[in-house]
Amino acid sequence: MAEPPVIIWEEEVKSVLRYMDLVPRLEDALGKFSRRDSAAVLQPVRTAVPLQKHSGFMGLMPTYMENDGVLSTKFVCYYNRERGSTLPAVQATVVLLDPELGNVKAVMGGEVITAMRTAALLMAPGAEVLAILGTGRQALSHFNVFTEMFSFKEVRVWSRTKEEVARFVRSAGGGVRGCGSAEEAVRGADVIVTVTRSTEPVLFGQWVKAGAHVAAVGACRPDWRELDDVLMQSAVVYVDSREGALSESGDVILSGAEVFAELGDVINGTKPAEREKTTVFKSLGMGVEDAVSAQLAHPGGFLDHRLKAARSQSRTLQVQHGAHQDDRHRGAVMSDLFNPLQQEHGDWISVHGMAAAFLLEYNAIKKLSNKPGKRLCGSHYITVHFLLTFWLGAVTELITTLTASSNTVFRPRCVRAEHSRTVLRSVTVCSRGVRSGVGTPGPPGPVSCNF
Ligand SMILES: NC(=O)C1=CN([C@@H]2O[C@H](COP(=O)(O)OP(=O)(O)OC[C@H]3O[C@@H](n4cnc5c(N)ncnc54)[C@H](O)[C@@H]3O)[C@@H](O)[C@H]2O)C=CC1
Numbered sequence: 509m510a511e512p513p514v515i516i517w518e519e520e521v522k523s524v525l526r527y528m529d530l531v532p533r534l535e536d537a538l539g540k541f542s543r544r545d546s547a548a549v550l551q552p553v554r555t556a557v558p559l560q561k562h563s564g565f566m567g568l569m570p571t572y573m574e575n576d577g578v579l580s581t582k583f584v585c586y587y588n589r590e591r592g593s594t595l596p597a598v599q600a601t602v603v604l605l606d607p608e609l610g611n612v613k614a615v616m617g618g619e620v621i622t623a624m625r626t627a628a629l630l631m632a633p634g635a636e637v638l639a640i641l642g643t644g645r646q647a648l649s650h651f652n653v654f655t656e657m658f659s660f661k662e663v664r665v666w667s668r669t670k671e672e673v674a675r676f677v678r679s680a681g682g683g684v685r686g687c688g689s690a691e692e693a694v695r696g697a698d699v700i701v702t703v704t705r706s707t708e709p710v711l712f713g714q715w716v717k718a719g720a721h722v723a724a725v726g727a728c729r730p731d732w733r734e735l736d737d738v739l740m741q742s743a744v745v746y747v748d749s750r751e752g753a754l755s756e757s758g759d760v761i762l763s764g765a766e767v768f769a770e771l772g773d774v775i776n777g778t779k780p781a782e783r784e785k786t787t788v789f790k791s792l793g794m795g796v797e798d799a800v801s802a803q804l805a806h807p808g809g810f811l812d813h814r815l816k817a818a819r820s821q822s823r824t825l826q827v828q829h830g831a832h833q834d835d836r837h838r839g840a841v842m843s844d845l846f847n848p849l850q851q852e853h854g855d856w857i858s859v860h861g862m863a864a865a866f867l868l869e870y871n872a873i874k875k876l877s878n879k880p881g882k883r884l885c886g887s888h889y890i891t892v893h894f895l896l897t898f899w900l901g902a903v904t905e906l907i908t909t910l911t912a913s914s915n916t917v918f919r920p921r922c923v924r925a926e927h928s929r930t931v932l933r934s935v936t937v938c939s940r941g942v943r944s945g946v947g948t949p950g951p952p953g954p955v956s957c958n959f
C-alpha cells in the first residue's frame with residue numbers, strides 16, 4: 509500500500525528552499541532539457557485551460573525525469589486582475605508522484621517555487637544599472653536575487669501607479685529609485701526586467717541601451733506582448749524552451765523574431781552567450797524547473813532536514829505569525845550563516861574527519877609522552893585529549909568536508925556535498941544596505957549568468 513500524500517504548505521516550502529540548493533539543480537535540469545534526451549527530461553508544452561469568466565487560465569505543467577525518478581505536475585492559475593485588486597495573479601500547486609506506482613507522494617504550495625525558480629534564471633554580471641518594470645511578486649523575487657548577487661550602482665523601478673511604485677520602494681528598504689515612466693526607468697539601464705501583467709508592449713527597443721540584457725518574464729500567451737518588434741528583432745533572443753516560446757510567447761510569435769538559443773544550450777556550451785550584444789531572455793517557465801524544486805523540498809529529499817526542522821518549529825512560527833516578514837527573513841539568513849556546509853553524506857565525511865583527528869591525536873600524544881619526564885596521565889591526559897579531539901576534530905572535519913564538496917579530483921565519488929556561500933553573501937547584502945523582502949537567501953552562482 510502506498511503511503512498517503514504529504515502536504516507541504518507554502519510557509520514550509522519557503523523555509524526549506526534556498527537558492528544555493530536550487531541553482532545547481534536548475535542549471536542541471538535546463539542543460540538536460542536542452543539535450544532533448546527523453547530519459548532525462550520529458551516535458552510537453554504547457555496546456556492552458558482558459559478561465560474566461562475570471563480573465564485567466566489554468567496551466568498544467570507535467571514533467572517526467574526518468575533517470576532521476578521524478579514525476580510531477582504543476583497546476584498554475586493565472587489571472588489578469590482588475591487594477592487595484594489585492595488578489596494574487598498567480599496561484600500554484602506542485603504535485604509529486606511516484607513514477608512506478610502512480611500515487612501522489614506530495615502536494616506542495618507552488619508559489620514560492622514559482623517565484624524562486626523564475627528569478628534564479630536571470631543573471632547579469634558586471635552590470636551597474638538595473639531597471640524593473642512591474643512591482644508585483646515576481647518583481648520582488650527578481651529584485652532580491654539580482655541585488656543579492658550583484659552590486660548594482662542603481663536600481664530603478666516603474667509600475668502603472670505611483671502608489672505601487674512607492675510601496676515597492678518601501679518594501680525594498682531603500683536603495684531603489686521609483687520612476688514616473690517606463691522610459692525613465694530603462695534609459696541607460698544595463699539589465700531590464702519586465703515582470704508585468706501587460707498584454708501590450710511596455711518596453712520599446714528605442715529606449716534600450718545597446719548591449720543591455722532584458723529578462724522578459726510576463727506576457728505568457730501567444731497574443732500578449734511586453735516587448736515591441738524593434739527590440740525583439742534587433743536583440744539576440746534566448747528562451748527557456750523553443751517549443752514553449754513558439755507556441756506561447758506573443759513577443760516571439762508576433763514579432764517573427766528568431767530564437768537564437770535555449771538557456772540550456774548556453775549551459776551545455778553548444779551556443780554562446782552573446783554578451784556584447786543586446787540580449788533578450790524570454791522566460792515562460794518550465795515544468796522541469798518546478799519538478800527539481802519540488803524534489804528538493806519534499807520529505808526524504810535533499811532538504812529533508814530543513815523540512816523536519818520547519819515542521820518542528822511550526823508552532824513557534826504560528827506564534828510569530830504577526831512578526832514582520834523581514835524579521836523572519838533575517839532569521840533564515842542567520843540560521844544559514846551558522847550552518848555553512850550542506851552535506852548529503854555527512855556521516856561519511858564525519859567518519860573520515862574523526863579518523864584523521866584521532867590519528868593526529870595519537871601521534872601528538874605519543875610525541876609528548878616520549879619527552880623525558882613528561883608522561884601524560886590523569887587530568888593532563890584528559891585536557892590534551894579534549895583539546896585535541898575537539899579542535900583537531902573540528903578542523904579536520906571542516907577540511908574533509910570542504911574537500912568533499914569541492915569540484916576537484918579530491919572529491920570522493922560517493923559524496924554529494926555542497927558549499928554554501930551564504931556567509932559571504934550576507935556580508936555583501938549588508939554592505940550594500942539592501943534589505944530582502946522574500947524569505948530566501950541569495951543564490952550561490954548564476955544559472956544562465958553568462959549574459
Ligand atoms: N516566466 C515565468 O516563469 C513566470 C512568469 N510570470 C509572469 O510574470 C508576470 C508578473 O507576475 P506577478 O508578479 O506574479 O504578478 P503581480 O500581479 O504580482 O504583479 C504584476 C505587476 O504588473 C503590473 N501591471 C499589470 N498590468 C499592467 C499593464 N497593463 N501595464 C503595466 N504594468 C502592469 C501591476 O501593476 C504589477 O505591478 C505575469 O505576467 C506572470 O504571468 C509569473 C510566474 C512565472
Ligand SMILES: O=C(O)C1=NCCCC1
Nearest residue numbers: 584586622728792793794
Ligand atoms: O511557469 C509558470 O509557473 C508560469 N508561467 C507563466 C505565467 C504563470 C506562471
